[in-house]
Amino acid sequence: MIVVCEFITPSGLERLKQSGLEVHYDPNLWKDRAALKARLAEATALVVRNQTQVNADLLAAAPKLKVVGRLGVGLDNIVQPDLKARGVQLYFARGINAVAVAEYVLAAMLHLARNIARAAAHVAGGGWNRSAFGGFELANKTLGLVGLGEVGLRVAKRARAFGMKVVASDPMRLPWESAVEDLEIELVATPEVLRRAQFLSLHAPLTPETKELIRAETIATMPRGSYLINTARGELVNQADLVAALRSGHLAGAVLDVVDPEPLPEQHPLRGVDNLWITPHVAGLTAEAQEAVGLRVAEGVLSILGVA
Structure with a gap:
């Protein structure tokens, strides 16, 4: 049976x-x-x-x-x-489901860069303030990837098509691998990825070493005004520290497809943060x-x- x-x-x-x-x-x-x-x-x-x-x-x-x-x-x-x-x-x-997750990450970056949902809501409410919703371009921005497996490589490929620079860390990858070379990915240590990433996307497994990788100390090393996207595991992020960074403006925004716990309790501190968007673990569910x-x-x- x-x-x-x-x-x-x-x-x-x-x-x-x-x-x-x-x-x-x-x-x-x-x-x-x-x-x-x-x-x-x-x-x-x-x-x-x-x-x-x-x-x-x-x-x-x-x-x-x-x-x-x-x-x-x-x-x-x-x-x-x-x-x-x-x-x-x-x-x-x-x-x-690597393609599905990679496309979600690109959608999240475009959402953060172009404010389409908020612009549409503004118009639906009767507004027409063009200068408030211009956003910015992904071209020439730096995407940092923590984890360069099946998903990470596909994210890098799509980001390069948008003209982004890509830095990544992954202990299983070597800089002379064809996939890394062909996509012009710069392999560096994880602290360097965080230091340089204007967009940071997490694709690492949950291990004792990666648990709460994103916390107050590591967020402080990220560029002010940078963005976080997490489609890996909720436990990679200290959620209280993330909320503090978003509210202080050190992080300009974040998109989380994974949280801890799942589903997110109704009164959880992650709810109600203006520059945080949470989806119900759907990145791979096309x-x-x-x-x-x-x-x-x-x-x-x-x-x-x-x-x-």
């Missing part, structure tokens, strides 16, 4: 059903831990998104489990040593990306199960 306890696209679900195996699909099953455990008693595969906590406690209820499929790229909700201890394989759609993710994970899970 394959258990899918969070949303999967119809095409991905259909591919699982084509295998001939029994498929139990309930996109809300993750909310009921006891019911999920009961369903896993006969499961050979479990397919999740980012809400299901896959750890030793859950795996103990799934003695026949062979594979966990993750509909996405982040693995924070999956304790991989616990999977390894039980011989359960993990399959996830590495990099498959229709095209979701179709690709659902099919890729379905194929990967079936391959591990040995089913054509």
Whole structure:
């Protein structure tokens, strides 16, 4: 049996059903831990998104489990040593939503630079103040990237097309790699990225080293009037320090697609900050990306199960 306890696209679900195996699909099953455990008693595969906590406690209820499929790229909700201890394989759609996230970052920069939403609201309210909403150009501005993986490289490519300069840090990249050279990305240490970035976009995994990478001390090294975009993990940013920097004007604005916790509580301090825009973790959720993710994970899970 394959258990899918969070949303999967119809095409991905259909591919699982084509295998001939029994498929139990309930996109809300993750909310009921006891019911999920009961369903896993006969499961050979479990397919999740980012809400299901896959750890030793859950795996103990799934003695026949062979594979966990993750509909996405982040693995924070999956304790991989616990999977390894039980011989359960993990399959996830590495990099498959990279284009969607990269386009979101470009959209965020354009939003910050051109004030289109506010200009439109101004006109809708009866105004016509052209001088207040001219904004500025991305050309010749410096984009800093912390993390230069599948998403970071695609952001860099699009930023270069806009005439931006790109500086980046990533311990896994070398300056003479063709992708780095061809895009004319300058690889530097992370403190140097922060020091030079007029736009800073985060694409690093959450680790003990990157947790609260953006905090009062590091924000202070960024250029006054710079902008922050975070599509990685909410925990990379000290949110109280970010609010302080936005209200003081040291940061001119920020766009967050990820926060901590998610969803954001109604009375959270991040709410109500004029130069902060928050979206509900949607950067990678384009229709095209979701179709690709659902099919890729379905194929990967079936391959591990040995089913054509």
